[in-house]
Amino acid sequence: MVEKVEAPVIVKVEGLSKTFGNLKAVDGISFEVKTGEIFGFLGPNGAGKTTTINMLTTLLRPSGGSAEICGLDILKHPNEVRRSVGVVPQEYTADEDLTGIQNIILCGDLYGIPRSESKPHAIELLRLVGLEEAANRKVSTYSGGMRRRLELASGLINYPKLLFLDEPTLGLDVQTRTAVWDYIRMLKEEYHMTLFLTTHYLEEADSLCDRIAIIDHGHIVKIGTPAELKASIGGDVIVVGVVEKEPDISAKIAELKLVKDVKKSDNQYRVKAENGEEASIQLIDMIRSSGLHVTKISLTKPTLDEVYLEYTGRNLRDEETDRMSMMSQRITMMRARR
Amino acid sequence: MAEEKVVNAVITTQEERQQIEESKERERKFRTAPRLNKSPLHGLWALTNRDLIKWYKNPVQLLISLIQPVIWLGIFGKALNFGSFISSQPGITSAQITQDYLRIFGTTSYFSFLSTGMLAFIILFTSAFAGMSVVWDKRFGFMNKALSTPVGRSSIVTGKVLQSVIRSLIQAAIVLVIAVALGMDTSHLGVLSIAGSFTILFLMSFGLSSLFVMLALRSSDWQTQMAIINLLNLPLIFASNAMLPVRIMPGWLQTVVKLNPVSYANDATRQLLLGSTVKLAPLWMDFGILVAFAVLLSSLGIVLSWRLLTK
Numbered sequence: 046m047v048e049k050v051e052a053p054v055i056v057k058v059e060g061l062s063k064t065f066g067n068l069k070a071v072d073g074i075s076f077e078v079k080t081g082e083i084f085g086f087l088g089p090n091g092a093g094k095t096t097t098i099n100m101l102t103t104l105l106r107p108s109g110g111s112a113e114i115c116g117l118d119i120l121k122h123p124n125e126v127r128r129s130v131g132v133v134p135q136e137y138t139a140d141e142d143l144t145g146i147q148n149i150i151l152c153g154d155l156y157g158i159p160r161s162e163s164k165p166h167a168i169e170l171l172r173l174v175g176l177e178e179a180a181n182r183k184v185s186t187y188s189g190g191m192r193r194r195l196e197l198a199s200g201l202i203n204y205p206k207l208l209f210l211d212e213p214t215l216g217l218d219v220q221t222r223t224a225v226w227d228y229i230r231m232l233k234e235e236y237h238m239t240l241f242l243t244t245h246y247l248e249e250a251d252s253l254c255d256r257i258a259i260i261d262h263g264h265i266v267k268i269g270t271p272a273e274l275k276a277s278i279g280g281d282v283i284v285v286g287v288v289e290k291e292p293d294i295s296a297k298i299a300e301l302k303l304v305k306d307v308k309k310s311d312n313q314y315r316v317k318a319e320n321g322e323e324a325s326i327q328l329i330d331m332i333r334s335s336g337l338h339v340t341k342i343s344l345t346k347p348t349l350d351e352v353y354l355e356y357t358g359r360n361l362r363d364e365e366t367d368r369m370s371m372m373s374q375r376i377t378m379m380r381a382r383r
Numbered sequence: 384m385a386e387e388k389v390v391n392a393v394i395t396t397q398e399e400r401q402q403i404e405e406s407k408e409r410e411r412k413f414r415t416a417p418r419l420n421k422s423p424l425h426g427l428w429a430l431t432n433r434d435l436i437k438w439y440k441n442p443v444q445l446l447i448s449l450i451q452p453v454i455w456l457g458i459f460g461k462a463l464n465f466g467s468f469i470s471s472q473p474g475i476t477s478a479q480i481t482q483d484y485l486r487i488f489g490t491t492s493y494f495s496f497l498s499t500g501m502l503a504f505i506i507l508f509t510s511a512f513a514g515m516s517v518v519w520d521k522r523f524g525f526m527n528k529a530l531s532t533p534v535g536r537s538s539i540v541t542g543k544v545l546q547s548v549i550r551s552l553i554q555a556a557i558v559l560v561i562a563v564a565l566g567m568d569t570s571h572l573g574v575l576s577i578a579g580s581f582t583i584l585f586l587m588s589f590g591l592s593s594l595f596v597m598l599a600l601r602s603s604d605w606q607t608q609m610a611i612i613n614l615l616n617l618p619l620i621f622a623s624n625a626m627l628p629v630r631i632m633p634g635w636l637q638t639v640v641k642l643n644p645v646s647y648a649n650d651a652t653r654q655l656l657l658g659s660t661v662k663l664a665p666l667w668m669d670f671g672i673l674v675a676f677a678v679l680l681s682s683l684g685i686v687l688s689w690r691l692l693t694k
């Protein structure tokens with residue numbers, strides 16, 4: 046069989062918008078996702094993350110703009126798009142009255158995968174997420190983490206090339222969260238899958254994603270690799286301790302190519318630089334070659350927290366508690382059904 | 384990437400070699416699309432079967448839904464012994480009573496008359512809940528899951544209708560058995576009359592389930608749905624010939640009864656199961672009206688599913 050050469054871009058979005066009444070939930074966003082990368086959508090509550098995913102997965106009709114997935118227009122070829130992507134939605138969608146494995150096989154049926162193929166695949170997927178023991182138990186007996194893992198497994202039943210994950214680790218404990226991260230990385234490395242995820246955990250975006258788009262009020266305010274985003278708000282901070290009575294060489298430091306800004310105070314220089322590691326070596330070399338002494342040196346990298354604060358004017362940590370209580374409400378609502 | 388791993392790894396054990404083979408196999412599967420069963424029936428049956436599994440795994444639900452018609456039959460059907468009113472008057476023979484029954488109810492006892500009405504009753508009350516299950520699926524996210532797969536939008540709607548029809552018919556069969564056990568007239572029962580009646584009930588259930596599913600397509604609020612069910616169920620059953628014969632009703636009500644499709648289902652099942660000669664319409668016309676009702680509402684449901692299920 047001839048191997049198909051994969052296009053470098055798997056998702057192409059141009060001016061996509063969605064209006065609910067007079068609320069512009071998504072307001073003309075454009076971006077691309079490269080084949081094989083983990084692309085993250087980072088944004089506060091109500092930013093428009095889920096709305097975007099729902100449009101890309103053909104659940105919502107866009108009010109404007111266009112999008113292509115695997116080269117297929119989402120409006121013209123919705124069924125082909127549905128066939129080639131997997132979705133792990135924000136809410137739990139499994140049927141509580143069925144068992145874990147029944148849920149996954151049902152999903153396979155809906156994709157038109159014959160039982161002879163979907164059954165062994167379902168068992169394999171359940172093993173992959175560590176649910177093989179609970180496979181024949183009703184989902185209503187699952188814990189929150191188990192439900193989330195079941196959703197992850199059923200998103201893969203149709204062997205998607207692209208998997209959408211809407212807040213895959215919301216409400217999970219640290220251990221399970223790490224397990225989910227490993228699982229997502231494995232999908233990328235072993236299956237060469239492209240992953241599109243939304244999150245509000247900065248650590249998650251930082252350590253997991255190859256590229257991040259920060260979205261707020263329906264706009265993409267910044268897009269790039271985590272390193273690029275951090276560099277964009279002024280770069281690393283190097284603090285160099287010197288001997289106080291020695292001459293001030295601020296002007297000379299400022300001339301270094303990587304350095305953006307220098308401030309001298311008493312016995313130290315506060316230097317903002319683009320590439321902190323390299324810049325600090327240059328700094329030490331320069332100060333020493335001028336015949337002066339370096340007493341200490343420290344390098345601080347900006348975190349995504351600061352990036353986030355810079356672009357959205359908000360601190361994600363404040364929202365954490367709100368989200369957790371929202372999540373537990375959702376779960377209570379689901380349980381109330383029984 | 385995977386190739387590199389194979390070259391670099393020092394393969395020592397059989398187990399490791401097997402693991403690498405397995406992972407290569409998995410990767411291959413993800414690169415090539417799976418064989419697909421493109422038949423629309425595959426997805427349709429999966430959705431129908433899902434609801435049926437939930438139903439028969441929960442026999443309590445079935446039992447509860449049977450209680451209502453059994454109470455009607457056991458208490459109302461037995462208590463309303465019109466014959467005893469008449470026979471308490473002097474000079475009336477039992478032959479005359481039977482004549483009166485045949486003239487008014489088309490059968491020899493009120494119990495038999497009500498039994499066939501109860502078949503329509505259980506069909507109506509079960510079909511009405513088809514919409515409720517759509518609302519639950521929306522509420523608990525399953526609908527979104529189904530909508531994100533390539534399964535036909537019309538399969539989603541038809542699956543809901545079909546599961547409701549199957550449930551309704553099974554419950555109707557149980558009600559019929561109970562009615563016979565409690566003393567329904569069996570002199571006209573036969574394979575043909577039963578098959579004919581269930582065809583009629585099938586058509587009625589198909590039309591009603593489509594109607595209730597349609598009314599639920601845009602709503603995700605179960606209170607509203609509950610209100611709709613109550614609003615429609617009572618007039619549909621009481622403004623029909625299910626409980627009482629048409630000829631004893633006031634004229635305006637008779638007009639309403641004649642516009643109600645449920646009346647024609649009762650009319651047909653009475654002619655078939657009880658050999659009733661008191662007719663609303665000839666049998667072929669009952670069939671025609673119910674076929675039209677089922678076809679009209681189910682195709683309307685499918686058209687609306689294309690429009691309403693994507694927001």
Ligand SMILES: Nc1ncnc2c1ncn2[C@@H]1O[C@H](COP(=O)(O)OP(=O)(O)OP(=O)(O)O)[C@@H](O)[C@H]1O
Nearest residue numbers: 065068070088089090091092093094095096097135
């Ligand atoms: N069906 C709808 N009708 C009206 N407004 C909606 C609808 N769906 C979403 N919205 C609004 O659109 C905005 C974006 O919602 P969306 O769910 O996309 O946010 P989000 O980024 O996913 O938030 P969260 O992090 O809380 O999941 C919100 O203000 C929300 O209230």
Ligand SMILES: [Mg+2]
Nearest residue numbers: 094095096135
């Ligand atoms: Mg969301």
